[in-house]
Amino acid sequence: MKFYSTNNRSHSLGFGAAVEKGLAADNGLYFPETIPTLSSEFINNLHTFCKEEIGVEVMRHFTSEDISDEELKRIVRETLDFDFPLKEVSKDVFSLELFHGPTMAFKDVGARFMSRSLRALAEERESVVLVATSGDTGSAVANGFYKIPGIKVVLLYPSGKISHIQEMQLTTLGENITAIEVDGVFDDCQALVKQAFLDEELNKKLALTSANSINIARWLPQSIYYFLAVAEARRQGFEEVVFSVPSGNFGNITAGMIGAKMGLPIKKFIAATNMNKIVPDYLTSGVYSPVASVPTISNAMDVGAPSNFVRLTEMYGNSHEGITHDLEGYYLTDEQTKQVMKRCYEENEYILDPHGAIAYDALLKSGLANDKTCGIFLETAHPAKFKDVVDDALGIKFPLPEKLKEIVSKKKIATKMKNSYADFEDFLRSNY
Numbered sequence: 001m002k003f004y005s006t007n008n009r010s011h012s013l014g015f016g017a018a019v020e021k022g023l024a025a026d027n028g029l030y031f032p033e034t035i036p037t038l039s040s041e042f043i044n045n046l047h048t049f050c051k052e053e054i055g056v057e058v059m060r061h062f063t064s065e066d067i068s069d070e071e072l073k074r075i076v077r078e079t080l081d082f083d084f085p086l087k088e089v090s091k092d093v094f095s096l097e098l099f100h101g102p103t104m105a106f107k108d109v110g111a112r113f114m115s116r117s118l119r120a121l122a123e124e125r126e127s128v129v130l131v132a133t134s135g136d137t138g139s140a141v142a143n144g145f146y147k148i149p150g151i152k153v154v155l156l157y158p159s160g161k162i163s164h165i166q167e168m169q170l171t172t173l174g175e176n177i178t179a180i181e182v183d184g185v186f187d188d189c190q191a192l193v194k195q196a197f198l199d200e201e202l203n204k205k206l207a208l209t210s211a212n213s214i215n216i217a218r219w220l221p222q223s224i225y226y227f228l229a230v231a232e233a234r235r236q237g238f239e240e241v242v243f244s245v246p247s248g249n250f251g252n253i254t255a256g257m258i259g260a261k262m263g264l265p266i267k268k269f270i271a272a273t274n275m276n277k278i279v280p281d282y283l284t285s286g287v288y289s290p291v292a293s294v295p296t297i298s299n300a301m302d303v304g305a306p307s308n309f310v311r312l313t314e315m316y317g318n319s320h321e322g323i324t325h326d327l328e329g330y331y332l333t334d335e336q337t338k339q340v341m342k343r344c345y346e347e348n349e350y351i352l353d354p355h356g357a358i359a360y361d362a363l364l365k366s367g368l369a370n371d372k373t374c375g376i377f378l379e380t381a382h383p384a385k386f387k388d389v390v391d392d393a394l395g396i397k398f399p400l401p402e403k404l405k406e407i408v409s410k411k412k413i414a415t416k417m418k419n420s421y422a423d424f425e426d427f428l429r430s431n432y
Contacts, residue, residue, distance in 0.1 A: 004033055006029045016066035037263055051228050052073070059220065075117060098380055103142075114217035127208075128153075128432050130193045131155045131210065134158070135381075152432060155170050174413055187292070196421075223256060243378070246272050253327075258315070270359070271283075271328070271330070277329070278304060286320045288309065292304050351394070353385065355380050
């Protein structure tokens with residue numbers, strides 16, 4: 001399997017080289033030359049396989065040239081080493097809880113798969129992983145790469161724009177993990193990372209790669225839990241599934257849509273956003289117009305220029321008609337989001353985080369769930385990671401889980417930096 005740049009189809013690399021490169025030299029994202037079709041025998045019997053078997057079957061088509069079957073089994077086993085429960089919240093509407101991993105967010109899957117893949121692929125030269133985070137990416141990557149030999153991680157996050165718990169998760173590890181607090185927004189952090197990849201002189205000195213969802217080893221394994229959810233829905237007697245996905249940088253939902261292209265039977269996808277509604281607006285108008293992001297209570301979706309949008313259009317040959325056939329858009333204001341959280345708690349005794357709340361409401365409003373079709377929304381982070389928002393919306397004092405209590409008591413270690421590429425470049429040259 002080769003992966004080409006979305007800016008130049010003639011520029012292609014194998015899985016290992018694309019993982020190590022992260023972003024193509026022409027600023028394109030890597031995309032598979034062909035999307036494999038999984039066998040009907042596998043798809044029809046999905047509910048009979050364990051999660052490791054499903055993960056290996058999904059990923060081996062992308063990795064086989066560079067990672068052995070035995071190595072892939074080990075990577076998948078370590079990646080999926082926690083539960084992915086499907087919990088019914090209201091009639092025929094289920095929460096796919098993706099927060100049972102070490103940092104209590106869905107990004108544990110991609111971060112763990114990538115860190116183990118990079119370790120398997122690593123040459124003698126030390127890799128420097130650059131990551132821009134709007135919250136959960138940073139903590140998942142920090143945890144996934146913590147103390148892995150031969151890999152240093154540099155995390156950039158926007159000062160004052162992520163929750164206290166998220167900040168403590170990514171600034172308290174030390175060792176091979178460095179956190180940089182940028183005076184700006186997430187899009188500024190992402191721009192600094194991309195500029196570093198395009199700096200030819202810097203790349204001669206350092207082996208840079210990215211652990212954002214632009215990296216195929218972060219992006220593609222997210223498709224696995226869509227297969228796991230469909231398998232569980234089958235076990236519960238449902239024939240069709242609709243997925244509603246909290247969407248910011250659009251890596252998560254496009255990974256699910258790749259799964260559908262591979263043969264996973266999914267009736268519809270819903271992209272649920274906050275007021276950074278660039279993609280819902282595109283779905284309505286056919287015009288894609290990135291704008292500066294605005295801060296919201298669902299901060300992980302505060303993205304004004306979603307990097308993975310190009311993968312969405314690539315998947316459908318830039319056909320707006322094709323995209324809108326499979327994808328709906330939905331968005332809420334902060335006040336509406338809090339109202340949904342409160343109503344769900346009162347009616348179902350289920351606590352939503354502010355991202356999952358929008359996806360949940362999108363399913364209810366879509367009317368797509370019925371006796372044979374289940375609606376599944378992705379609960380992408382534990383509500384305790386947004387304790388202040390949850391407490392305010394529900395009028396309660398939500399207790400922190402033990403693993404988060406331990407983190408908030410630690411000392412923050414972060415380097416403050418202006419939104420300046422010159423400063424960032426100097427930092428990298430001086431420290432690595």
